Amino acid sequence: MIREEIEKEIKNIFRREFEVENPGLDDNLREAYGFDSIDAIELLLEIEKMLGFELTQEEKKQAMEIRTINQICDYVEKIIRARVAAGK
Amino acid sequence: MPGKKRIVITGLGTINAVADNVSDFAAALRAGVCGIGPLNLFETSGFRSQNGGQIKNFAARNYIPRDFSLKRMSRADMLSLAATLAAFSQAGLYPLPPQLKEETGVSIGGGSGGLLEAEFFYRDYLKKGGGHVHFSGLSSVYCASSADRIASTLGLSGPKATFMTACSAGATAIGYARDLIVNGQARIMLAGGVEPMCRITYAAFNALKSLDPGVCHPFDRDREGLSLGEAAAVLVLESLDTALARGARVIGELLGYGVTCDSFHMTAPDEKASGAVRSMRAALSDSGLTPHDVDYINAHGTGTPVNDVMETTAIKEVFGRRAYNLPVSSTKAMTAHTLGAAGALEAIVSLLALQHGFIPPTINYRNPDPLCDLDYVTDGSRPADLRIVLSNSFAFGGNNTTLILGKYDEKGNWNG
Known part of the structure; x- marks a missing residue:
């Protein structure tokens, strides 16, 4: 997946699952949209669906510091790169 | 009632199978409109009845502005919030003045709470396994969720209670709200009840053979049972003194x-x-x-x-x-x-x-x-x-x- 596709899909998830329309890429999701810890777990589930595989506990831990859409996209890109590098 | 604080009602809000606002509800009651018919909220084949008083085509956003998040709300939560906003509007309390928030409470009767959503969760759980199901579908399963969501959405921080005394819960919630105002623990109370339709409740009444196979006909010689329905109904209660002091229109009195x-x-x-x-x-x-x-x-x-x-x-x-x-x-x-x-x-x-x-x-x-x-x-x-x-x-x-x-x-x- 290229960056634009990831960003588009993440925005779709926010619209569909969290009623957030066109979030700013660097908006603090908690402050701007009340995005909370339960939302974060739901988002990871949606990311798993998007990627077509389950995230490991280690990969999920890496998501703890995410605050913005751009950071989510970085995170997804990193996961994909790591999986490709590992030949999975 | 000398010496007793008089409690009045200044706002009403309801969504039910007959009407989605109080004015239409009054007209329907006068005309004798029946809101009971075939259900499509869930599959009813195999049950004793296929009918009920369902709120058809409920779209929460027709009643609840986008300023309020509906995230993780159950059907019950959304119905009760919609009825609350209507009641508050009629009472002239929407938006609620900030100085009243700590003196305003919520007392709600309920039964099925977020069971409808729990049923969807369980269906997905059986199909997909535990790791692939949105567990947030369960976050509003508890019956007190509706009162919680009303209070948190509107920033109310007075007393809050939920009653689960089955079919008397909505009435008891109103009585309790009266007591809180009389005792000086709240100035304004939102009091009412909410009940969504769901499979579990429907199946339970079916098992008891309490459902009329057709449409219920109370007091009739050949009556066979009840028809189940869903509704939210919320009243704004306050003392007569409070209502008069703020220039509210009084609808009636809780005696x-x-x-x-x-x-x-x-x-x-x-x-x-x-x-x-x-x-x-x-x-x-x-x-x-x-x-x-x-x-x-x-x-x-x-x-x-x-x-x-x-x-x-x-x-x-x-x-x-x-x-x-x-x-x-x-x-x-x-x-x-x-x-x-x-x-x-x-x-x-x-x-x-x-x-x-x-x-x-x-x-x-x-x-x-x-x-x-x-x-x-x-x-x-x-x-x-x-x-x-x-x-x-x-x-x-x-x-x-x-x-x-x-x-x-x-x-x-x-x-x-």
């Missing part, structure tokens, strides 16, 4: 209430009707009224063979010979039985009857039952200048609550 229990059976009412009799008498006593003062009874009137005979017996016991000249109707043949919301929905029915001067009919009635021989208002709604209405809610578990509502009278001369 008193009574609560008793049967200690008899899990589902059946006590045939001797002692719990129901004591509930009505407690409400009359609390209101400072006598049976002679009551102009109309909005009955519990579920349409089950046992309830309607028991309630008739109780009314005769409390009202004596006057029972035969006292109009009694069940509006459940229009709205269906909305369980945890029913007591609050029927409080709204009673207030609309007082406000608009009519007695809503018992529709779908066909044949007289020798054991139910009162005036059930079966020939359409009836114009009537009502002053005092008594509303019964008699629930499973022997939970009985009676509310007494009055037309707003500046002087408060209820028995003179």
Whole structure:
């Protein structure tokens, strides 16, 4: 997946699952949209669906510091790169 | 009622199978509109009935502005928030002045809570396995969620309570709200009930053989049971002094209430009707009224063979010979039985009857039952200048609550 596709899909998830329309890429999701810890777990589930595989506990831990859409996209890109590098 | 703080109602909000606002609801009650029909919220084949009082095409955003998040709200939460906003608007309290937030509370009766969403969760869980299911679908499963969401959405931080006394919950929530205001623990209370339809509740009543296979027909000789329904009904309660001080329009007065229990059976009412009799008498006593003062009874009137005979017996016991000249109707043949919301929905029915001067009919009635021989208002709604209405809610578990509502009278001369 290229960056634009990831960003588009993440925005779709926010619209569909969290009623957030066109979030700013660097908006603090908690402050701007009340995005909370339960939302974060739901988002990871949606990311798993998007990627077509389950995230490991280690990969999920890496998501703890995410605050913005751009950071989510970085995170997804990193996961994909790591999986490709590992030949999975 | 000298010395007692008078409690009035200044706002009403409801969404039910008959109407999605109070004004249409009043018109439908007067016209005798039946909101019971085939359900499409879930599959009903294999059940004794396929009918119910479903709120069709409910779209929360038609009632709740985008300023408020609906995230993780159940159908019950959204229905009750929608009814709350309507009630607050009518009371002139929307948006609520910030200085009132700490003095405003919520008291809600409920039953099924977020069970409908829990059913979807469980279906997905069985299909996909635990790791692939949105568990947030369970975050509103508990019955208190609706009161929680109303309070948190509107920033209310006064008292908050949820009642789960089955079909009397909505009425009991209103009585409790009255007490909080009288005792000075709240200035304004949102009080009411909410009940969504769901498979589990429907299946339970089906198993009890309590569902009428067609459409319920209370007090009728051939009645076979109740029709289940869903609704949210919310009232704004405050003291008369508060209402007058802020220039609110008073819709009606809550004169008193009574609560008793049967200690008899899990589902059946006590045939001797002692719990129901004591509930009505407690409400009359609390209101400072006598049976002679009551102009109309909005009955519990579920349409089950046992309830309607028991309630008739109780009314005769409390009202004596006057029972035969006292109009009694069940509006459940229009709205269906909305369980945890029913007591609050029927409080709204009673207030609309007082406000608009009519007695809503018992529709779908066909044949007289020798054991139910009162005036059930079966020939359409009836114009009537009502002053005092008594509303019964008699629930499973022997939970009985009676509310007494009055037309707003500046002087408060209820028995003179």
